[in-house]
Every structure is written in structure tokens, then in C-alpha cells.
Amino acid sequence: MxxxxxxxxxxxxxxxxxxxxxxxxxxxxxxxxxxxxxxxxxxxxxxxxxxxxxxxxxxxxxxxxxxxxxxxxxxxxxxxxxxxxxxxxxxxxxxxxxxxxxxxxxxxxxxxxxxxxxxxxLTFAERTVLKELLRRMLGMDAEDDTEDTAGAAGTDPGEGSAPLR
Amino acid sequence: MxxxxxxxxxxxxxxxxxxxxxxxxxxxxxxxxxxxxxxxxxxxxxxxxxxxxxxxxxxxxxxxxxxxxxxxxxxxxxxxxxxxxxxxxxxxxxxxxxxxxxxxxxxxxxxxxxxxxxxxxLTFAERTVLKELLRRMLGMDAEDDTEDTAGAAGTDPGEGSAPLR
DNA sequence: TATTGTTATACTCTATAACTATA
DNA sequence: TATAGTTATAGAGTATAACAATA
Missing domain, CATH: 1.10.10.10 (Winged helix-like DNA-binding domain superfamily/Winged helix DNA-binding domain)
Known part of the structure; x- marks a missing residue:
């Protein structure tokens, strides 16, 4: 608001x-x-x-x-x-x-x-962060995160996926 | 390419x-x-x-x-x-x-x-990261970074501005 | 001669309303 | 009766070409 x-x-x-x-x-x-x-x-x-x-x-x-x-x-x-x-x-x-x-x-x-x-x-980590931020911006928080995202999960999700504090 | x-x-x-x-x-x-x-x-x-x-x-x-x-x-x-x-x-x-x-x-x-x-x-740090990523995506890398950005620089530029590797 | 804004024309996208053929 | 697609109509955005006024 x-x-x-x-x-x-x-x-x-x-x-x-x-x-x-x-x-x-x-x-x-x-x-x-x-x-x-x-x-x-x-x-x-x-x-x-x-x-x-x-x-x-x-x-x-x-x-x-x-x-x-x-x-x-x-x-x-x-x-x-x-x-x-x-x-x-x-x-x-x-x-x-x-x-x-x-x-x-x-x-x-x-x-x-x-x-x-x-x-x-952008590096892989940066693209991951960008993805997260855009998703949050669009109100897609953690809902249905179990589709094509899984394919990229095996490489380096590490701190890239973290909420960033 | x-x-x-x-x-x-x-x-x-x-x-x-x-x-x-x-x-x-x-x-x-x-x-x-x-x-x-x-x-x-x-x-x-x-x-x-x-x-x-x-x-x-x-x-x-x-x-x-x-x-x-x-x-x-x-x-x-x-x-x-x-x-x-x-x-x-x-x-x-x-x-x-x-x-x-x-x-x-x-x-x-x-x-x-x-x-x-x-x-x-989004938190301040997250918005800073988003700004950086969008700028890089648009090919505005570090060019003319000396305008209204200065106003917000006093709070916490820290690792938010870092390349993130 | 080049440039600014306009007009004329034609095409596409858009919403609204009325029509048809199904269901 | 309600729904899917269409037609008819009108308004708006778009590009192209030709034009008047000014530079």
C-alpha cells in the first residue's frame, strides 16, 4: 500500500x-x-x-x-x-x-x-537471482516451483537461490 | 552469439x-x-x-x-x-x-x-541487486552511474553492488 | 533544395451489437 | 435459453505518398 x-x-x-x-x-x-x-x-x-x-x-x-x-x-x-x-x-x-x-x-x-x-x-548465479527476484515481483513466490526448474537444479543452486537476507 | x-x-x-x-x-x-x-x-x-x-x-x-x-x-x-x-x-x-x-x-x-x-x-538490498542485473541486461553496465543513484548510496551499497560471481 | 507538419489513403486492431448454427 | 463464431460498423493506430509553408 x-x-x-x-x-x-x-x-x-x-x-x-x-x-x-x-x-x-x-x-x-x-x-x-x-x-x-x-x-x-x-x-x-x-x-x-x-x-x-x-x-x-x-x-x-x-x-x-x-x-x-x-x-x-x-x-x-x-x-x-x-x-x-x-x-x-x-x-x-x-x-x-x-x-x-x-x-x-x-x-x-x-x-x-x-x-x-x-x-x-550474466553468470548462472546471477540469472538464478534474477529469476527469483522477478518471480517474487510477480507474486509467484514459492508456489508451484516443481516444473522445468528441476532441470537446472543439479548444477549449483547454492546461495543463488537464497532469499538474500 | x-x-x-x-x-x-x-x-x-x-x-x-x-x-x-x-x-x-x-x-x-x-x-x-x-x-x-x-x-x-x-x-x-x-x-x-x-x-x-x-x-x-x-x-x-x-x-x-x-x-x-x-x-x-x-x-x-x-x-x-x-x-x-x-x-x-x-x-x-x-x-x-x-x-x-x-x-x-x-x-x-x-x-x-x-x-x-x-x-x-523486496528488501533494499534485493532492489539494488535487481537494478544492477537489469542494467547489465540492458547493456548499461557501469556507464554514467553518477546521477540519481548517488542519493541512495549512503545506506548500504556493500555487497549489493558486487558482481555476485 | 531540404525540412516540418499536414492531408489523403489504405490496412490492421479494437469494441459493440446483431446475426447463425449449434447446444 | 445459452454458447461459439461470424458479420457489420465505427474509432484509433499505423505506413506511404503527396502537399503547403518555411528554411
């Missing part, structure tokens, strides 16, 4: 704003390289993970379902996505990437170098 | 994506509270710091100058911004916030609680 307007906090806020700006810059640029808009790239990325009903796409994008129609229309007209019927419910249409769509999505993901390239300048 | 696809790095990338998403969510929400679009809020925020020629606004927004005309038009029609002539060059028009615009910009800034509220859960 406390406002928190000390210089250090304000500087961190400023830095986060810069991170956000650069992230978007790189994202839009990567999408444009494939002649896609940001929204189209986002939907293609979602579908590359798993086919989704139109309704679900709208929920992920936090927009009205009517907008998804046009976005998928454009992706479909370019042969990157196709609409398939849902056997379980004839009202829903599942949007799924074509083969071309899958490879485009993969290239897009690979081009999104942000935070992967710059992260290279 | 190394791709960096280890689980830890990927998790940090994922977290940064989440931070970006939440930042935008809060930004758009704060803007909507004042019946402003994201672009309008961004321009108003820029002008609250200092009046700018149309051309400069476009550069800050990384968009074409022709787009700024419409955005400023809408802000002007709502009495939040006004266009003033530049005495030095009669071609340029300086966009400046009105009194109402300034107060709206201030309310907007205050409402942008993200990273200020959640940052409250």
Missing part, C-alpha cells in the same frame, strides 16, 4: 519500462521480418504450442472474440493457419498452424533473441 | 515476457480510466516532461510523423494539449500540455503502480 517513491525504486521502475520498450521493439521487428503484425505473430505463437478454439485465443489476447476472426482470417489466407472442426462440439472451430505456420513460428521464436542474448552477459 | 537455450535462461525469458504483459495490462488500464488510449497516454506523459515538436514525438514513439497529427488532434480536442508556434522556426509546432493535461498526466503516473507496489516485497 505504501507508495514507494524512493530513488532506488524509481530507478528500477524506469529500468523495467526500458525492458518493456525493448522487448516490444524486438518483437514487432521479428514479426515484421515475416510480414506479420504483432497480433498475428502472437496468435501464431500460441497456436504453435497447441490448436485452440477461437474463443480461447480471444481470452489469451485479452480482446473480444470478434477480433480473432479477422486475425485468423489473415493468417489463414497466407496459409499459415487452418480452421478445423471440433468433433466434440460442432459450434467450435479449432485454429491450428499448418506446416508452413509451424516453421514460421519456430523462426519467429528463434529470432526473439531478447533476454536470451543479453542474458548471456 | 551463443543461442542459450538452457532451462534457467528460458525461464527468465518467460518471466520477462510475463513482466512485459503485466506492465502493458496496467498501462492500458490506467489510460482507459481516463478515457485515453495507450498512445495518447504515452504522448501526454512525454509532453508533461517537456513540450516537444511533432517530429520529436514521432521519434519517441518510433512511428511516422503523420500519425502524431491525429493523436495530438484528439488530445487537443479534449483540452489536454495545445499546439504552440516555435519562435525560432516557424515551421515547427510545439505540443505542450494544458493545465488539465498536466494534472491528468500526474494522475496517470501515480496510477501506474506496477513495479512500485510489487517492488515493495
Amino acid at each position: 505504501t507508495p514507494r517513491t524512493d530513488p532506488l525504486t524509481l530507478e528500477v521502475v524506469e529500468l523495467i519500462g526500458t525492458v518493456v520498450a525493448r522487448y516490444h521493439e524486438e518483437y514487432e521487428h521479428a514479426a515484421a521480418e515475416h510480414a506479420l503484425t504483432g497480433a498475428q505473430a502472437r496468435v501464431l505463437g500460441l497456436l504453435a504450442r497447441e490448436p485452440l478454439p477461437m474463443r480461447r485465443i480471444a481470452q489469451r489476447l485479452k480482446c473480444e472474440p470478434s477480433n480473432v476472426t479477422g486475425i485468423v482470417d489473415r493468417l489463414e489466407s497466407r496459409g499459415l493457419v487452418e480452421r478445423r472442426p471440433d468433433p466434440a462440439d460442432r459450434r467450435v472451430k479449432l485454429a491450428a498452424p499448418t506446416e508452413a505456420g509451424r516453421s514460421t513460428a519456430e523462426e519467429l521464436r528463434a529470432a526473439l533473441g531478447f533476454a536470451r542474448e543479453p542474458l548471456g552477459g | 551463443t543461442p542459450r537455450t538452457d532451462p534457467l535462461t528460458l525461464e527468465v525469458v518467460e518471466l520477462i515476457g510475463t513482466v512485459v504483459a503485466r506492465y502493458h495490462e496496467e498501462y492500458e488500464h490506467a489510460a482507459a480510466e481516463h478515457a485515453l488510449t495507450g498512445a495518447q497516454a504515452r504522448v501526454l506523459g512525454l509532453l508533461a516532461r517537456e513540450p516537444l515538436p511533432m517530429r520529436r514525438i514521432a521519434q519517441r514513439l518510433k512511428c511516422e510523423p503523420s500519425n502524431v497529427t491525429g493523436i495530438v488532434d484528439r488530445l487537443e480536442s479534449r483540452g489536454l494539449v495545445e499546439r504552440r508556434p516555435d519562435p525560432a522556426d516557424r515551421r515547427v509546432k510545439l505540443a505542450a500540455p494544458t493545465e488539465a493535461g498536466r494534472s491528468t498526466a500526474e494522475e496517470l503516473r501515480a496510477a501506474l503502480g506496477f513495479a512500485r507496489e510489487p517492488l515493495g516485497g
Whole structure:
């Protein structure tokens, strides 16, 4: 509830704003390289993970379902996505990437170098600390910490994971 | 140049994506509270710091100058911004916030609680570490570290500023 | 001749409301 | 009746190209 307007906090806020700006810059640029808009790239990325009903796409994008129609229309007209019927419910249409769509999505993901390239300048311990701080900042404290994190646990969790006092 | 696809790095990338998403969510929400679009809020925020020629606004927004005309038009029609002539060059028009615009910009800034509220859960030392890591990530290493940081230096820079190895 | 801001045009994203076909 | 997807419509952001005023 406390406002928190000390210089250090304000500087961190400023830095986060810069991170956000650069992230978007790189994202839009990567999408444009494939002649896609940001929204189209986002939907293609979602579908590359798993086919989704139109309704679900709208929920992920936090927009009205009517907008998804046009976005998928454009992706479909370019042969990157196709609409398939849902056997379980004839009202829903599942949007799924074509083969071309899958490879485009993969290239897009690979081009999104942000935070992967710059992260290279950080040591393993530093990346671990950064992960912890971001998680706490996002209110993900110690909840469900038992997924892909396990894979990296065997190397050197040591004081990197400590609360830092 | 190394791709960096280890689980830890990927998790940090994922977290940064989440931070970006939440930042935008809060930004758009704060803007909507004042019946402003994201672009309008961004321009108003820029002008609250200092009046700018149309051309400069476009550069800050990384968009074409022709787009700024419409955005400023809408802000002007709502009495939040006004266009003033530049005495030095009669071609340029300086966009400046009105009194109402300034107060709206201030309310907007205050409402942008993200990273200020959640940052409250971090200790001073943790915020210092986060600041350092973000700066390194953004390639701002030790360059010009002699500004507002000085104000907070008297408390406990200690190992918080250390490279952490 | 170059630059600043604008207009005109076209496309995409967005929300709202009404429609259809299913359920 | 309720839900999934679509269509229609209108407003806003975006890029491109052409233009007037000024430098």
C-alpha cells in the first residue's frame, strides 16, 4: 500500500519500462521480418504450442472474440493457419498452424533473441537471482516451483537461490 | 552469439515476457480510466516532461510523423494539449500540455503502480541487486552511474553492488 | 533544395451489437 | 435459453505518398 517513491525504486521502475520498450521493439521487428503484425505473430505463437478454439485465443489476447476472426482470417489466407472442426462440439472451430505456420513460428521464436542474448552477459548465479527476484515481483513466490526448474537444479543452486537476507 | 537455450535462461525469458504483459495490462488500464488510449497516454506523459515538436514525438514513439497529427488532434480536442508556434522556426509546432493535461498526466503516473507496489516485497538490498542485473541486461553496465543513484548510496551499497560471481 | 507538419489513403486492431448454427 | 463464431460498423493506430509553408 505504501507508495514507494524512493530513488532506488524509481530507478528500477524506469529500468523495467526500458525492458518493456525493448522487448516490444524486438518483437514487432521479428514479426515484421515475416510480414506479420504483432497480433498475428502472437496468435501464431500460441497456436504453435497447441490448436485452440477461437474463443480461447480471444481470452489469451485479452480482446473480444470478434477480433480473432479477422486475425485468423489473415493468417489463414497466407496459409499459415487452418480452421478445423471440433468433433466434440460442432459450434467450435479449432485454429491450428499448418506446416508452413509451424516453421514460421519456430523462426519467429528463434529470432526473439531478447533476454536470451543479453542474458548471456550474466553468470548462472546471477540469472538464478534474477529469476527469483522477478518471480517474487510477480507474486509467484514459492508456489508451484516443481516444473522445468528441476532441470537446472543439479548444477549449483547454492546461495543463488537464497532469499538474500 | 551463443543461442542459450538452457532451462534457467528460458525461464527468465518467460518471466520477462510475463513482466512485459503485466506492465502493458496496467498501462492500458490506467489510460482507459481516463478515457485515453495507450498512445495518447504515452504522448501526454512525454509532453508533461517537456513540450516537444511533432517530429520529436514521432521519434519517441518510433512511428511516422503523420500519425502524431491525429493523436495530438484528439488530445487537443479534449483540452489536454495545445499546439504552440516555435519562435525560432516557424515551421515547427510545439505540443505542450494544458493545465488539465498536466494534472491528468500526474494522475496517470501515480496510477501506474506496477513495479512500485510489487517492488515493495523486496528488501533494499534485493532492489539494488535487481537494478544492477537489469542494467547489465540492458547493456548499461557501469556507464554514467553518477546521477540519481548517488542519493541512495549512503545506506548500504556493500555487497549489493558486487558482481555476485 | 531540404525540412516540418499536414492531408489523403489504405490496412490492421479494437469494441459493440446483431446475426447463425449449434447446444 | 445459452454458447461459439461470424458479420457489420465505427474509432484509433499505423505506413506511404503527396502537399503547403518555411528554411
